[in-house]
Amino acid sequence: MNIEVVRNYYGNVLQTSADLKTDACCTADGMPQFLKQALANVHEEVLAKYYGCGLVLPEALEGTRVLDIGCGTGRDAYALAQMVGAIGEVVGVDMTDEQLSVAEQHIEWHRARFGYAKPNTRFLRGYIEKLAELDLRPKSFDLVVSNCVVNLSDDKGAVLRGAYGLLKSGGEMYFADVYADRRLDEDLRQHPVLVGECLGGALYWNDFIKIARQSGFAEPRLVASRPLEIQDPAIVQKVGAARFVSATYRLFKIQEMDASSENYGQTAIYHGGIAHHEDVFHLDAHHSFPIGQVVPVCGNTQRMLKATRLEPYFEFLGDTSRHYGSFPGSGTNDPFAVLRSATVAAPSAERGSCC
DSSP: OOHHHHHHIIIIIOSSGGGOSBSOSOOGGGSOHHHHHHHTTSOHHHHHTOOOSSOOOOSOOTTOEEEEETOTTSHHHHHHHHHHOTTSEEEEEESOHHHHHHHHHTHHHHHHHHTOSSOOEEEEEOOGGGGGGSSOOTTOEEEEEEESOGGGOSOHHHHHHHHHHHEEEEEEEEEEEEEESSOOOHHHHTOHHHHHTTSTTOEEHHHHHHHHHHTTOOSOEEEEEEEOOBOOHHHHHHHTTOOEEEEEEEEEOOSSOOSSOBOOSEEEEEOOOSTTOSSEEEEETTEEEETTOEEEEOHHHHHHHHSSTTGGGEEEEOOSSSOOSBOTTOOOOOHHHHHHOSSSOOOOGGGTSOO
């Protein structure tokens, strides 16, 4: 995949999100009200050049430091800047000069709009496969987010390894991207329009799980998914039987993780306090925590809650001193299976992932 193809497509071919040939971009219809309000504070030129496929807005962001890889014109960065607050920071990285120039020229506009004494956003030119080459301190970010960008990279493992190195212990990569239900043929993976439309570079979802684990993220968790509809007849004919989804995954940087969901008889109780999750907290597509309810969890799920920024909002019971085998009903990471399942609800705006 030629990097110049991607740079040209997003720098010159696409002028606004209306030029895309799929329905990848999320619209306001599926967004929670608080995010609509946040986007109302984002400059209209930034909004017009948005090419993401999900809502990369994880929970409990106040005071955190966030890296947005493939930030484009900065729509997500400026939305997140409002969530991290004046004491937090959002750093955006992108390789496309045309998009970065839009993001950078509106830094002061957004500072004034948010009412901050100084900007809490900045943008860097660079490649998402080479994050270690940027002026960024290792293990210094609470979160890494990305919105429909990793699929554009030829070396997705390098992207995930770079993100892992920049995350603090207990940090998280939370990102939306496009996935395929099979490994795509070479001619599809090299087709310029399919690449630019985030289809040609889409991983077979199971290959993504393998790469994530090899990069250090022991147990990826599917948050939500939605089918991606192709609107151009020529592209429909080109991709044939292949199907695509927009899916959001969360990957935690936690050392002591099991290879699978193991049962130690542990529980977690959500006591509330996370903004916009007053009644129930959704960790992923299969794990929800109604306030005050004792919820049985596997060892990995308890670690995801206890060894991260989410810990203050929960009470935990049990340890790993006794093992009861594999944990039942932990769910699947297959975004296509989730869509097919009649027992799993469609992604909701409350989950803040796909719209």
